[in-house]
Amino acid sequence: MLHRVRPTPEERSKLAEAANEVLSNIEKLARSRGLACQPMLVGSASRSTWLAGDHDLDIFLAIPEEADLSEALALAREVAPVHEEKYAEHAYVHAKINGFEADLVPCYLLENATRIRSAVDRTPFHTQYVFGRIKGLEDEVLLLKQFMKGVGVYGSELKLCGFSGYLAELLVLRYGSFLTVLESASSWRPGEIIDLEAHATISHEDPLVVVDPVDPSRNVAAALSVDRMFQFAAAARCFLCNPSIEFFFPQGPDPISDHDLSKQIRERGSTFLLLDFEAPLMVEDVIFPQLRKAEESIHALFQRHGFSVLRSDVDCHVIGETSRARMLFELDVGELPAIIKRQGPPVWETEHLTRFLSSHPEPSSGPYIAKGRAIVEVQRKYTSGIDLLEKELLTLSLGKHLTMQVQKGHNIYVGSELAQVKDKGFRSFMARYLAAKLWMC
Amino acid sequence: MLHRVRPTPEERSKLAEAANEVLSNIEKLARSRGLACQPMLVGSASRSTWLAGDHDLDIFLAIPEEADLSEALALAREVAPVHEEKYAEHAYVHAKINGFEADLVPCYLLENATRIRSAVDRTPFHTQYVFGRIKGLEDEVLLLKQFMKGVGVYGSELKLCGFSGYLAELLVLRYGSFLTVLESASSWRPGEIIDLEAHATISHEDPLVVVDPVDPSRNVAAALSVDRMFQFAAAARCFLCNPSIEFFFPQGPDPISDHDLSKQIRERGSTFLLLDFEAPLMVEDVIFPQLRKAEESIHALFQRHGFSVLRSDVDCHVIGETSRARMLFELDVGELPAIIKRQGPPVWETEHLTRFLSSHPEPSSGPYIAKGRAIVEVQRKYTSGIDLLEKELLTLSLGKHLTMQVQKGHNIYVGSELAQVKDKGFRSFMARYLAAKLWMC
Secondary structure, eight states: OOHHHHHHHHHHHHHHHHHHHHHHHHHHHHHHOOOOOOEEEESGGGOOOTTTOEEEEEEEEETTTSSHHHHHHHHHHHHHHSSSEESSSSSSEEEETTTTEEEEEEEEEEEEEOOOOOOOOOOHHHHHHHHHHHHTOHHHHHHHHHHHTTTBBBBSHHHHOOOOOHHHHHHHHSSSSHHHHHHHHTTOTTEEETTSSSSSSSSOSSEEEEEEEEEEEETTTTOHHHHHHHHHHHHHHHHHHHHGGGGTOOOOOOOOHHHHOOOOOHHOSEEEEEEEEEOOOSSSHHHHHHHHHHHHHHHHHHHHOOOOEEEEEEEEEETTTEEEEEEEEEESSSOOOEEEEEEEETTTOOOHHHHHTTSSSSEEEEEEEETEEEEEEOSOSSBHHHHHHHHHHGGGGHHHHHHHHHHOOEEEEEGGGGGGOOOOHHHHHHHHHHHHHOOOO | OHHHHHHHHHHHHHHHHHHHHHHHHHHHHHHHTTTEEEEEEEEEGGTTOTTOOOOEEEEEEEETTSHHHHHHHHHHHSSSSOOOEESSSSSEEEEEEEEEEOOOOOEESSSGGGOSSSGGGGGHHHHHHHHHHHHTTTHHHHHHHHHHEEEEEEESHHTTTTHHHOOOOOOOOHHSHHHHHHHHHHOTTTEEEEEETTTOOOOOOSEEEEETTTEEEEEETTTHHHHHHHHHHHHHHHHHHHGGGGGGOOOOOOOOOHHHHHHHHHHHOOOEEEEEEEEESSHHHHHHHHHHHHHHHHHHHHHTTTOOEEEEEEEEETTTTTEEEEEEEESOOOOOSSSEEEEEETTTOOHHHHHHTTSSOSSSEEEEETTTTTEEEEOOOOHHHHHHHHHHHHGSSHHHHHHHHHHHHHEOOEEEEEOOOOOOOOHHHHHHHHHOOOOOO
């Protein structure tokens, strides 16, 4: 098992070589420019806790507080002439270097982690904290990360609202091993608190609180949702009862075929609506929270108009040159009656009643009284869920980036029309959606 | 206006004549049988507060407490050889006498109204109380009764959950006139208390409490629903703003035509289900409360299975030789998806969770987690509202009488099939249902 997650000696030396080359290039260039820039390898690559097959290099370009981040950014551009510029809290450079996906991220060099100017400034402190303590536990971290990955709670932290690598490392430091992490997680309840340095300064409302050893006011697990936390806990319980390699390397459902997709949509008898548009050029950790907020807005739109949403989900992945965002809504029913009840005030509240009645001068039925309240039945604005989505989509606040993309162009697929969307990413997404099976016992 | 509600001198003398004849026949017969039976005219006929055109005679046969009601019943049968036997709390005789609908009701002769054995024993005391006080106010009572009739809150008290004649009389005694009753009612709120004799002994939860002047523990308005109470109050406000003869003699909607019925059902876009069966042989005041309880049971059935009821109503009327009961249910949608979500316990309640998961061994989708709870999606038992009603109707507790009638035979009409039901009573009922307009401003 471990041989599948532990990088080989060759992988390790290749990574060390690539990292050292970039680091020394940056150093040389900085010196020649007279810039006080200290490059550092951070993240899992810096502490031998990266999973075999992951080829990520996180290299930070730390500059003094009084310097300007744009100088470090210029340096990064020069070191990796062929690159892509990305943007999270601020700009950074992404490049392919010797087969590795390298992020070159400008940050400030600070005395301690409580005075950071942006989230990346904290990373060097994390590296430092873990580096000194994780020796001998690297394999435990690797097992835990792969387990989390396998059960679907690890990876891009904000995309999934899941566990970050740093969080996994802290759990191993706290409990001592992969298995003891699983045993402890089995009996987690919301409100679990882990404070390695016993230095918490404020309390958090989050379901899991892991006080950052380098910043007493910060919860490392702030992004973790209650659902992901207990997806992990449930999987841990299952694994301990019935251990299997499947947990680490599950056989995800195959992309669903045209035939099966149409059949399942028909058999469920619900109404599927798929909104499809070109995703904005942003990292997953930025796009997914935006997609999820937009999902909530649309969900609320449906509810406001009386359409009950059975389930919904969002997805985003690369197809050839571009990236498509998908928002899926499954309605219990797609068509509602033409009339809708409007409930007025208690009939003895005479002033309210007068206002209510004069705002519905010609109801389809009523006014009548039910349980002491005035009721009228009026024409429903939208009897069709599809109509509603088409007409009201752009009146919603979907966030600036998504609104722009949706305005540029979008498709709405309904019911069996979903089978017109052919890309594998979508078909895997639909296979997962339809099964919706999050754990195995 | 009054001339339409006040009985003519001819009507009055005809009624007096008919009443006297029956009363003296009973007296004679009782004497010849050696039975101590005191016949008495009760109800509105006894105090000149009956509405023109009403031809009801309520004659009570009061016997001493130690006697047996069956002797009085035998007497009634003999006095009106052609009769029908009816049953409320106990048996009585209904007959047509000189063009009047006469009820001959056995009761006990008691010293005061607090020691009654059944509800009818109280009636002579009501007659006595009102008779001595209503002199000079008869026209006010007539106006109030006709107004209540016109706005749909007066008549068979339990059928409508509305106002009884005695209640109308007490309101006139309390407020002094028709108009002052309306003025007071305009500002009623739930919890209104009227206690003419200031002798209430217990408190009531009802929206209107009118303490019975002859029985301090009884609320005369106990059967009045909050909806009927405020239907009257709202109509009173409207009338005072904008008085019109229409309130007394409204033009009810005409029975709806085949074409309009089909059209309106189609345009509303909802799903109409009509349950039709032969009504049991009982008076309206007994049937309607049973129909309304059955309506609630069926309503709850729909809710339990996820079908939202937009509105429902019941009706019962004579068609030729028999009487049909109708229960109408209007569903928002008649068809639901094949799958339904089942929400389990919070995922950290591990024992509950295990039970939940093992009771859903092969869900259509899931288990997954939403807001900390385990969810599975399983096959819905009924996807069709019609199916549900057909299959589950006889498993409900509809009350003994209705269950028997439904078992004997029933029809279920769906959507435009309702137009197959042709009788006028039903078409008037549907016209009222579809308009559902309870007051005019």
